[in-house]
Structures are given as C-alpha cells and as structure tokens.
Amino acid sequence: MAGMKGLKKKRRIQIIAIAAVALVVSTALVGYAMRDGINFFRSPTQVLAAPPSEAEVFRIGGLVEEGSLVRGQGETVRFNVTDGGAVVPVSYRGVLPDLFEENQGMVGTGRYVNGTFEASEILAKHDETYMPKEVVDALKEQGVYQAPDGEDS
Template sequence: MALGKLKKKRRIQVILVAVVALAASTALIGYAMRDGINFFRSPSQIAEVPPGPTEVFRIGGLVEDGSLIRGQGETVTFRVTDGAAAVPVSYTGVLPDLFGEGEGMVGTGRYVDGTFLASEILAKHDESYMPREVIDSLKEQGVYQAPDAEISMN
C-alpha cells in the first residue's frame, strides 16, 4: 500500500511541475512578443476610436491623391484613406520606390495629436499587389476595385 501512495504522490508532483512549467513558458512567450505584435487598423477605425499615443499599430489604405507633400530633408506627409475616412501621416526616412499617390500602403507607428507618426512605410511591390488587410478594409467600405486580370496564353 505504501508503494501505491508513493506513486500517486510522485504523479501529482510531476503534473504540478508540468503545469507550472507550461504557465511560465506561456508568460515568457507573451512577454517576449509584447512589442512584436502590431494590430492593424483602417483609417475609419482610427477615426471612430483613436488609439492612445503610446500604442504601436499598423495602418493601411490608399495614399490620398493630392496629399503627398515632401518637407525639408527626408520628412514626408500625406493622408491615407480607405474611402470613408482619411488620416494624416508623417514619416521621416526614405520611401519605397513604388510609393505614390493612389497606391496601397501599410505603415507602422503611433497616433499622436491627430497624426500617425510612421516609423516604417511599406508600399505594394508590383502593379497588382495590395496587402490583405488593406483589401479587407477597402472591401468593408465598399470601395475596393479588383485589378484587371490579364491572362496571357503562351
């Protein structure tokens, strides 16, 4: 009988150690990823519920026609829109070659005093690509237009 109780006690100890190890590893993974997860928001979502100035997130949409202004040095301002709302963006750095008005873009940064301060800007990488988040946001607003599909028969 004493051997059976010892095995049961050992089994409970092993289970408790496994639960504690699982909880600790989950907490460490969450802590490591706290800065690596950036939530995506459309300009309409930002207009409805503006995020706090310390929250880093991604914004996507189309660069509004006529809004691109190159400032002094490498600072650029423009507005990003999803067709329903537009958000002013300020970015200091070198823009991607394919960045331009009327083109899709995704930026990472913070929303401070009514302006999205971008730390990174990504533009589409060919004439037909647009990030999935931007397409989904534009579809929700009813302004998405699929690019013309060209089929070549070689």
C-alpha cells in the first residue's frame, strides 16, 4: 500500500511542476507581448531611422502619400505612407477599407521587409478621434497635421 501513496505524491509533484512551468511560460509570453507593445507603433521617420528586424510585427501610421496609390494585378495594392518627413512604401494584399484614400490617415500592421512595409492589415483613419495619438503627434512634429473641420489645434 505504501507504493500507492508514494506514486500519488510523485504525481502531485509532477502536476505542480507542470503548472509552475506553464505559469512561467505564460508570464514570459505576456511580458514579451507587452515589450512588443511598447515599440508596437512607429512613424515612417522612426522606421527609416532604425529599421526593425524583418521578424518584428509592428504598426506604422501616417498619411497615404498623394499620387502613390497603385492598385496592382490581383489583390496587391501598393502605396506610400508618410509623416511629412519620411516615406515608407507599403504593399498589401487584400481589400482596402472604404475610407482609404490618398492624403488620409492610415495605420497598417505588418513587417518591414527589404525596404517595404508588408502589411497584413490596413485601417483607414479619418480624423483625430480615430487616429492613434502617436500618429497625430508624429504628423504635428513634422508640421503637416491639420485638425479636422479647420479647428485650430
């Protein structure tokens, strides 16, 4: 009978060990996601100043450069995003949002590969209420941001 008791205890220790490992892993993953979240957003100026690694997924935001939108063959769309200082070419496969236009704000999620931002998701941002504060700040810094409806900002 003593053998059974030892087995149960051993089993409990195994379960505790597995739970502890799972906790450490999930904590590390959350920490990693949070760390990524801090530099999750970049303006085109920041991307060109310090290009992220091709593995890193981040968000880029700015204005769609006028005259840069090219709807290519199939579903691939190319355009440039600018913050008034730097310009980053973007390629995107998929359907663009209805509000997507040149000279409008946009935010894309994706990776920077060989000098082009390969977007997995594109969001159109029409005004300050939707635009991430970082985009607005980046545009204001470059002196190209106009407040909606001609308000003075």
